[in-house]
Amino acid sequence: MLRQPGVAVLAATLIAFSILHVGFSDPQIPLKVLGATLLGGIAFILMATANLLAARPRWLEGAFGGLDRMYEVHKYAGTTAGVLALLHFPLSPDAVPEGVDAIHEALVPSAPLGMYAMIFLFLLLALTLNRKIAYHRWRIPHKAMGLVFALVFLHVLMAPVFFYDRYGPSGMILFAAGIIGLLSYLYTLLLMPTVTSRKYVVEAVNKLERSAEIVLAPSAGAMPFRAGQFAFVKFHHAGLSEPHPFTITSAPADAMLRFTVKSLGDWTRRIRKDLTPGTKVDVRGPYGRFDTSRGGDRQIWIAGGIGVAPFLSAVRSLASGDTREIWFFYAVREVADALYLEELRDRLAQMPRMRLILVESRAGDSCTMDLIRAEVDQPLAGYSLYQCGPASLTSDLSKGFRAAGVPGRRIHVEAFEFR
Ligand SMILES: Cc1cc2nc3c(=O)[nH]c(=O)nc-3n(C[C@H](O)[C@H](O)[C@H](O)COP(=O)(O)OP(=O)(O)OC[C@H]3O[C@@H](n4cnc5c(N)ncnc54)[C@H](O)[C@@H]3O)c2cc1C
Structure with a gap:
């Protein structure tokens, strides 16, 4: 995940924000308060990022390595934001310091807004991370995260000027993050379903x-x-x-x-x-970016059960002059579960260097590195790997192929899960 340019840009933004926030801070600000606004600011940028990724912008798929990876970053960004918000809370001052215009600051409801936002954030995070809740029940409260973001944006905008310079460079980054996060949320809610x-x-x-x-x-x-x-x-x-x-x-x-x-x-x-x-x-x-046409001349495909789906389109698009060497391992419980087996056999039989190997667990076989090595009978380091199936299968094989010398950029996994 860290190799993806999208993650690198996010990390660079957080570092730039931190440097600018500390570098341009008022020397009068107590260290504790500086820490509170720094953590709060990072949490806010992460929340805005989570909103942006939830809008599924296709132009960002390349930078993050596909929509499934975008959802992974979305999840980590949201959870990390929750942890940082929790740390930000006890560091925040409960009163304005002496010498500050108390009447003006008291009119600003930043603190209660932040408090409500944090309570809602934690309630929703607890629901979001609870995998026992059925997806269709989980979706609705999860959508309300955008409203929490709007509350946090108000909290940021109204934070007392003494604590945080909203017109300084780091304040501008927060403002931009707020606009991006808010527009992304409105787009996801109102426009994405139709546009x-x-x-x-x-x-x-x-x-x-x-x-x-x-x-x-x-x-x-x-x-x-x-x-x-x-x-x-x-x-x-x-x-x-x-x-x-x-x-x-x-x-x-x-x-x-x-x-x-x-x-x-x-x-x-x-x-x-x-x-x-x-x-x-x-x-x-x-x-999605599970594109075997970019995988080079020598490929190994592994499908577990319904994980055959992305390979079906690839097989149905094969041109007659295709000379790539492809080993297609199709792992199922028993032959009756092997959807489209006859069609796959027929189509691959017409390709000079493609082979289909059915692996039936009921018959005592399993798709292991040993089985793959025995079939391919060539050093695996020269192949690209494409896998789609249960995580238990794909993560073991990814490790095995890495150990066999296949670089990470040639190991492709399609996960049938976002949450
Ligand atoms: C990129 C991708 C491609 C997929 N391709 C296929 C495919 O070709 N064939 C196939 O049979 N399955 C595919 N799936 C899985 C399929 O989406 C789920 O099995 C299906 O949505 C489950 O719905 P359910 O309510 O019947 O099952 P449930 O038992 O309610 O859900 C099982 C799991 O599916 C996921 N899920 C449920 N509803 C949704 C939703 N609305 N949006 C996203 N995830 C959800 C959740 O992780 C949930 O835990 C794919 C999933 C992804 C992420």
Whole structure:
């Protein structure tokens, strides 16, 4: 994560803010108060960053390494902001010092605003970090984080001038962060659902083993995308209107857009049971940077279960003259779970240097470094690795490939989870 330019820019901003804040501070300010405003300022910039990333700006995907990484930074930024706000609180003075215009300062409600913001921040952070709360229940209070940000912005704007120079260089950084954070929140809440979505209609719902293939026809312009990308899908159907992310499994050149949805929870089960052709759909995207076309001549692909999804689009887009060497390990519990197995076998059989290896755990096999080494029978250091599947599988293999000499920049993992 630290290698990403987006994270480096964030770190540089925090360092610049800290230097300017301390360097341009009034020498009269007690050290404790300087510490309080420094921690509070860093927390505020981190909150603004979390808001910006939640707006899913596609132009930032490159700088952070994909939307899943952006959500990771969003989570760390939000949590760190909470910790710093907690430290900022006891350092903050409870009265204005002697000699300061007490009447003027008393009229400014910065302290109570900060106090309320912190109480709400902690309540919402406790909800956010509690993984036992179902996603659809978690989403609504999580959205209220933006209101907490607005309260904190007011707290920053109204902080007594004696403690913090809002017109100084560090004050300007905070002001810019406040505007960016606030606009990002308003965009996420009001504009994002409509501005970034394309209209589709359900053409077919094909029932597969514990999953369903959804085929969508564009109502107007189709969404351009690259193989391996995903989109948020929202159905205009009672109980299915919450947007969920799914990988596009059709090839970019196909007329129809396809998704394969594994029945994992209530919503995905209802898709298989209740969704009918003719339903209107909003598709928001595309997102993601799991692009095997940039992976060079020698690649190893590993799919665990429904993790086959991003590879389907890549296989369906293969051109006949493609001479890349690709080893595709498809790990499933048993052969009945291996969605699209025949199609994958047929398509890959036509490619001179691509091989599909089915790994069935029920048959006692598992996708380990030993198995991969035995099949590939070449030093692994020369390959690029693309993986999508359960974290238990992908994290072990990432470590194994790193140990085998594959640099981190050639190890690509698609996580099917944001939270
Ligand atoms: C980038 C990405 C691509 C994905 N591609 C596919 C795919 O091609 N096929 C497939 O079957 N699954 C895919 N998933 C996973 C899929 O989005 C979840 O399985 C599905 O949303 C679960 O919904 P549920 O309510 O039925 O299950 P639940 O049991 O309620 O949720 C299971 C988990 O899914 C996540 N989740 C639930 N709702 C949402 C939501 N609205 N937005 C984001 N995450 C949510 C949460 O982490 C939750 O813990 C992908 C996920 C991501 C992040």
